Structure formats: C-alpha cells, structure tokens
Amino acid sequence: MIAGLGASGGIVIGRAFVLDRQYIHVIRQTIPADRIEQEVTTLHRGVDDSIEQLRRLKSQSGALEASASDELGFLLDAYIQMLTQSRLLRGAEDRIRQQKMNAVWAVSDVIDSIAQQFSGIKDRYIAARAADIREVGLRLMRCLMGETDRALDNAPRGAILIAEELSPADMARLQPGNVGAFVTAIGGAEGHTAIMARALGIPAVLGAADIIRGISGGDTVIVDGIRGEVILRPTDADLKLYGKRREDWLAARTKLLGLRSLPSETKDKVQVDLHANIELPVEVTTVLQNGASGIGLLRSEFMFMNKNYLPDEEEQYQELAGIVSQMNDLPVTIRTLDIGGEKLAVALQNEMGSGPNPALGLRGVRLSLRREDLLEAQLAAILRASLHGRVRVLVPMVVTVAEMVRVRQIYNRVADRLRANGHKIPKTLPPLGAMIEIPAAALSIDALARECEFFAIGTNDLTQYTLAIDRSDDQVAHSYDPLHPAILRLIHEVSKASLRNNVPLSVCGEMAGDPRYTPLFLGMGLRNLSMSPGSLLPVKQRVRRLDSRTSEYQTQQILDQWDPARIAVMLDDFNDLA
Template identity: 40%
Template sequence: MSLLLTGIGVSRGIVIGQAHVADGEPMEILEYNLPRAEIGSEVERFHQARESAKAQLQNVRKQIPTDAPAEIGAFIDTHLLMLDDEALSEAVARIIRQEQCNAEWALQAQRDELVAVFDQMEDPYLRTRRDDVDHVVSRVQRLLMRGDDIWDEEKSRAGAYPILVAEDVSPADVVLMQSRGIRALITESGGPLSHTSILARSLGIPAVVGLHRARQLLRDGESLIIDGLKGAVFANPGEREVAYYRHKRRELFKHVRELKGLRGEPACTLDGTRIQLLANIELPEDLRLFRKTGGDGIGLYRTEFLYMNRPDFPDEEEQYRSYLEILAQADGMPVTIRTLDLGADKRLIGRETGPDDGHNPALGLRGIRYSLSEPGIFLKQLRALLRASADAPLRIMLPLVATTQEVLQAQQMIEVAKQSLDARGQDYDPAIPVGAMIEVPSAALTAHQIARHVDFLSIGTNDLIQYTLAIDRVDDHVNYLYDPVHPSVLKLISTTLQAGRRAGIPVSMCGEMAGDPQYTRLLLGLGLRDFSMHPSTLLEVKRVITRTDLKELGGRTRGFLRNTDPDRAPDLLRRLNALH
C-alpha cells in the first residue's frame, strides 16, 4: 500500500528509486570536568578536530566539477571561513579554559549561543543561516567523538540507493552526493532558503525538505517517488503512480527546454503590453543567475549583508566599492538598492553596539527606524550610494516605511549627504530616485500620501502579508495561515497600486508573491507592471506573461476585489489561471 508524504519542495525534478535512510543516531554530548593540567591538551584536541574539518572541506572543494556553478565553491568557502572565525575557534577554546570542561561540551555551548542569535531574527534568509552553524559544528563534533564524517560511514551503501533520506545534509555533503550515486534528497529539517536547498537547486538535485519524521516513516531500500516541485514523496508506489510520474517527468523535461527558449525574449503579454521583470539579489551567485535569465534590471539589492558577521561597521569607501561592483555587474541596467534593513530582527553577531532586541523584535527598532536613529551610520551609507549613482542608474529604496514623516526625515538626511559631497567636490546624480517599500498595513493604507514624496513604491509582500495576518510564515505552527490571496492582503496591494497610478509613479513588487507564477495573472489584472523576484523564478513568470491577454483579466480580477470570503479565493485563482 502506497503512502503519500508532503514536505517543502525546494528543487524541482522527479526521481523514481529506492530510499537510503541515513543513520539517525544522535551524538550524545556529555559534560565532564578536566584537571587543570589537561586543559592545554584539550584545547589542542579541539583545534586538531577543527583543522581536520577544514581539510575535509578543502578536499570536497577539489571535487567540485569545473563546469559547476560558482556559488557551490562559495558555500564551501563560507564553512571554511566559519571554522576560522573567532566565534567558533577562540571562543570555544576560552570556554574550555574557563570552565575546565571537555571540547565537545564547550563547542556545543558556543553553538547554542550562536543559534539563539539567529533564531531571534525575523528575516527568513538570515534565520536559516543557523543551519550553517549546525553543519560546521556537527562536522567538528563528529570528528571529536567518532573521528569520521558521514560519508566515511555511509559511502559503502549509498551508491546503491539514489534517494537519500536524512535529518539534514550539509552543503559539503550535497556536493558529494552525485559522486556517491545519490540523485534526490529528502530531509526532516531545513527550508527553501538554506544553503543546502540553494545548492540542490544549483546542481539540479530534486529535493524535499522539512518532511518531519521522514526517517521513521520511510524504510531503507523502500521504493520511492520524489516530486521536488510539489514537495510530494510516495512510498511504495503502485504501477499507476509510477506510470503517471514517468509521464510527468517527460513533460518536465519539455517544460525546461521551453523556458530556456525564453531567455532572450521580451516579457510581453498577448496584447503587446511590456512587463518589466527585475531580480532580487541577496548573494553573489544571484547576480550570475540574473545575467543568464535576461532580466531587465535589479529591483532589490539588500545591503545589510555588508554589516553582518563582522566586528565593525563598513566604512563609506568599502560600501562605495561594493555598490560600484553591483552596478558594474548590472551593465547599465537600473539597480534599486535598499538602505540598511538592520534592526531587532537582524542582530549584529559578536558586536556590542547595534539595535537592541526589545520586547518584540518584529515590531521593534528596525528598517528605516533604525537608520533614522543612527544618523552617523545612515549618512555613511547615503554618501556611498550617492557617489555610486554618478557612474550608473541607481535608485535608493527605504525599508519598512510606516509613516509619511519617516520618508520626509529620510529625504532630509539625503539632502545632508548631498551637501557633504558638494563640500568635498564629489560627483553624484542630483536627481537620484528615492522610493519607499510598502511592507506594513499603515503604509499601504496611506500610500496615496507617501506617493507624493517619493519617486516610486515597492510592495514587499513577505512582511505585508505577515503583518496583515499576524503570522510568521516560517513558523510550522501558524504558517498555514499565510495567504497571499486573503481579501485583506489583496485590498492593500490594490490600494498601493492605485496610489502609484494617481501619483504618476511606478509601483513594483519585490516579495515572493511576485515570483510565484500562480499569482502572475492576478497581479497583472490588479495593475502590476514591474515584478521583482529571485532570478530562479524569472523565466517561469515570463512564460505566464507571454500567454496572458490583459483584456481577459479585468472582470475576473474585479471579482477578487469584491470577494470577502478567504475560502473562495483559491477557486477564484484557479478559474483565473485557467484562461488561455
């Protein structure tokens, strides 16, 4: 009898094969005190394990194919840098000396402290960086306690089973998967923004993550079908399911070939309306993928990553060089750079100064609020952005705007930065466009006022949906309430788009909703013409656009806005997407 399990599909593809359930026996870490005379040798034992872990990762890096995406090596390098970081080297040695405890316990204590910081972050991408801490710590712990790594234990059997089922898999192990005969991946933990998920997508390995208790529900050697798009896993499938998914696999290959043919084509609807497709950029590899997809520019570049995981703030020159590099990569296309979105949800690890967590991080000192409260930090960034604008088209975007007053204060700061550059005799674009992100209900409801003072608006649906429905979309307990087509959310989006039209300024959308093809027609019908998304979804959205006639959408979209019943929205969406 077949069993259907569902997790989070993070890497598209269909694989039919047998399960290899990895050893799930957890490492039991005990604390014990050491005589002071043995502390020096215990610190040395820890450093030797750390050096062995580095050697393992360096060996993995050598095995990366020469034609593999560049980001694969970058992820391995990230873990190598973490092993050398003081937070995972000297801090652990210090705990061993101060507590006179064993290395395993000291490493676990430091891991717990670091993970606690990441767990308090609201930003989904940054929160998943805790996985990197876990992967690096687990590698060193395994060497301290067992003297091996996961592949030393499993490689003799792994090649016989093409679908790996594990609690979690590190990026280094993802790199090794193909050489070990693994063709698909199922993990009990993880999310779509983890390094493991990103690497699986880059390598074309179908993957389903967040499938809780997978190792208990699936047996070693059991027949499986994995659908990495829908997040579905069939255990012990029947002939009918196997035949169906073989057919789906052939259709998928055809679909991928069709998408590749769209790379150089404009994003135009059937009635000839040109739609602008922009990219959200978080990591250097996103820029490489962006160039391959033929986007129209960068709709969101996040700058807070310049500030994270370092003991000091970046100075003006460092930021200026970084922005110039992004503009050079864009090769003359427009680039929208968001000012620092650092706050209670994005703490500065290992730094004493910075925004305090407050009682409620999601509602605390973050985004433009933090920048306005720290004029010295804000002015450095503004001067760097203005200087970069002299060389290429650049727009400044203000995050988490809640009131018109915040926009006016930020505009005053920009004027101060311009005066400072004038005094230095440094060039900048005096008419640099400045826009506001609409991420909270108050901003959406007063968008007509905010629009009078900015050159563009950008709807950040990730936060807008969460603040409107009072849920955390990465919390397993409440994320079922996350609903982009909830009537309240659609009314806020429509209100913002109307405000932009009345003010004669462009409105883009840079949340995940913009990159989900199932919402493309709805957003087009609401009036959205500028979409900004992760580069990996750009061609999927373009495909829907090129098959859509805007004249057919009007009545159906108005029906969405008249609807007040959240339960009816999925059916309305299905009917809208059925149009050809």
C-alpha cells in the same frame, strides 16, 4: 519517503552530507566584575533561544507517524528540561560569577567537565546521558555565539545537505552548483531561507521533521523540491521513477529558456516589466541569463552577514559597484539595510541585541534612523555606485511620512559631503522610494506619495503583518494566505493611489514570482513585477498567454469576494482557461 514542504523546485539524486555541528571555535574571555550580570543575562537569553528552537522542532515533528512523533517528542522534552533545570546551566552560571568566564567559555567548560567525569564509565545509559548533555550544550553555545557554523565549508561539491535548520546566514554561504540540494527538519516555504533557496536555484525541502533520524553521511538521497518529497536509500524503482521526473522537469525548463529573448507583453500588447530580486552578487549572471529587464530589489544584507564587523563605505561601494556594472545600465533598485526578524548580522546583534519580537522591533528604517552612521555609509556607497549604472534607493519598513523626510535629509547631506570631498556623483540624485509592506503605510499611501519618487510593495511582510501570522512559524504558517481579501484590497488601493499620484509602483514580494497571481496584478493595473531569478521565465510565459482586459474584468470579480477559498477557486478557474 519523508514528506516536507517543497520550498525550491527541482529534482536531485545524490549523496547526503549531514551537517556536523560538533565543532565550535570558543573565544575565551575573562570579563570584568561590572559585566558579570550582563553575561548571566546573555546566558539566559541563549537558553531561551535554544528552548525556542527545540519547541519549533517538536512542533514540526507532530506531522510524523504517532510512534515516531512520540519518540522524538520525548527526546526533545528531555533536552528542554536540561536547559531549565540541570547542572549544565547551574555550572555555567557559577563559572560566570565565580571565575568571570564569558558565557560561551563557561558552557564549554561545563561540557568538558561532565565529559571527563563520565569518560571512564562503561555504562551505556550514562554515556548516552553525557552525549545528550553535550548536544544540548553545543546548541546553547551556537545560540550564544550567533555565528554560522564552519561545518558548511566541508560539504563536498554536489552533495545533498541535511540539516536540522539552515539560517539565512547559512544560505548566504552556499554557492549554486556546490550544493546539489538541501533538506531541513525545520522551516516553512515562505520563510527567508526558502526565498534564498529559490533565488539561488537550489532545490530544497523544508519541514521534513523525520530527516534528522536514521540518515548517515554518504547515503543516496532523492530530493524532489517540487512535491516536497525526500527518498532515503532509494530502490531501483525509485531511481527510475524520479530519474524520469527529473528528465521531464529539465525538458520543461529548457522550453522556458526559449522565452528569454521574447518581449514580456500580453496578447493585447501590454508591456509588463519583469525585474529580479537578488540576495547575493553571484545571482547577477542568472538574472541576465533569464532576460530580466532590471533588478527590482537588491537586498543589501549580504554585505553584513557572516561578519563580526560592520562594513564601511568603501567596502559597500566596491560590492555594489560590481553588481551595478554587471547589469549593463539596466536599472538596479538597492534596498537599504533591513536586518531583523530572520535576517541577523552578528556585529549588530552583539552590539544591540534583539527585542522580544524582532519582526516588530528595531529593523529596517527604524534601525537606520537610530544608527545614522550606518545609513550614511550605505547611502554614500550607493551614490558612488550610481556612477556605474542606473540606480534607485529603496527604504524598508516605512510607516510614517516623517521617516521618509528624515531619510531624504540625510540623503541630501551625504550627497553634499561626497561632492565637497571630491567624489563625482550624479547631478540629479537617484530616485528615493519606500517599501509598502506595513498596513499603515498602505493606508497612508497618498501622504507618502508627496515624499517618495517610487513605491515597491513587499507582499511577504504586508501579508504577515496584515494577518498577524509569522510565515516562518511552523505552527501557523499554513494560515499565511496572500489571497485573503484584505491583502488583495490593500494592494489594489496602493495601485490606484500610485496611478493617481503619478508615482511608479512595483511588486517585489514572493507573490510577484508566482504565475498563479500574475492575472491579478495585471488586472489591478500593475506593470512592474520583481521576483527570484528562477521565476522570471514562468511568469513571462504566463504574461504572454494573458489578455489585460480579460484579466481586469476577472480581477474585479475576485475583489468583490470575501472568502479566500472562493477567491482561490475563481483564480484557478481563470488560470485554467486563460
């Protein structure tokens, strides 16, 4: 049994498909002389990214038993050494400078050269070193290319996908039902890959460092995404135990489905609107099946992932119009592009690169205002799609009032252009709102209220930026705590200010989808929660068991506390009693 982090609930028994990253399609380009230094810089940036991956994997392996941790650690240290002082790196740099090869081609050519030199040598030690160099070289090439590996396409239907790491771009290619579950060596339960797994309803265990050792394709595997357990080559007793747990889990889920048509209201008849967050168009069916009263957050990044070009207005319109139409006039809140951090678009990365800290760099509204052509195309597509249903426009990563003023100017200009070109759009434009996910925005909420028609609190980034903790960093993710009193007080202040300024407010982070936190939001006066589709029914069940006045009293007691551990105990005690 290998322990990891339960990132997406469910229990699956199936056959392992070990993601084979060996095949990479190399584009060979001869670069001009004035681009040589730029390409060398690109090579070194790829080396830095590869080393960071290996260090993260080594950090994750620290949870293993001492002997296994040491063995894997030595291997990863050797890989890091190969990326800093080796003929691989020197050879690639020489080929860029002397033969004007692009970086990926140069690395590929060095690997081929080394493999050819060692091909006739029968010594097993040397053969192993050649294989290590190839592994390191392939990792470097993947970082340089920044594209999703085609090996995902070969996974048989229902397989359990085993991988060192899956990116959000990888996740965007997975279809519910095609993959039974997945397990990765790297990753945390609060990262974007985990969020997408929950959104797609794919059981997942992340951070299972030892999974990359000793497993073969076709092995029987049990994945328990609830407890974070992975059983390799299970015994009959294991199969019986987890088979029973799976039956219990399915029975509980069936019971929840009975809540779909019931109102989302407390025992004292307070209505709480439950909306869904979606990453991909394929989720709309699940959203409707689970009885959502709308889409509170449509992340538009899916239109940009796994593409080496930027989708134009027409392509975005077609995608968005399809989603809005399927929602049958239920409200759809579309967030403008928030590429950055974990979420990368190949076309933008190739064009603009990335800063030393992408989470704090050019992303969200900052990128949109740097590249107004991208924002204009997206706003035009949204305005045209709004003819198919009820739409709102949400702007991410807002910090200042000036940003919202500028976005509104562009919004109005795009509307005028569309009308002038004969496009029908609503006379009253869809509401324009801001994500409150940066402490500066939360603390400036009264000023922002003058320029926004609604707000949505993004608890994931609000927690990350307030606590200065990267929730996807394995070394510090355990300290990512939404119950820190600073987080709760920020949310409460935003709630009071929204009510004071008569601006509608929702919560659309992962906290909204956890029934544990439902009494807190209810007690703060929040009446609109948006979450992964799979969380809708558990949260509705929680809402229906609560009384709003009791929740308000209990929340006030919690807000008076300063110790996160004490807050957690008080909240759990209340949940046990309510």
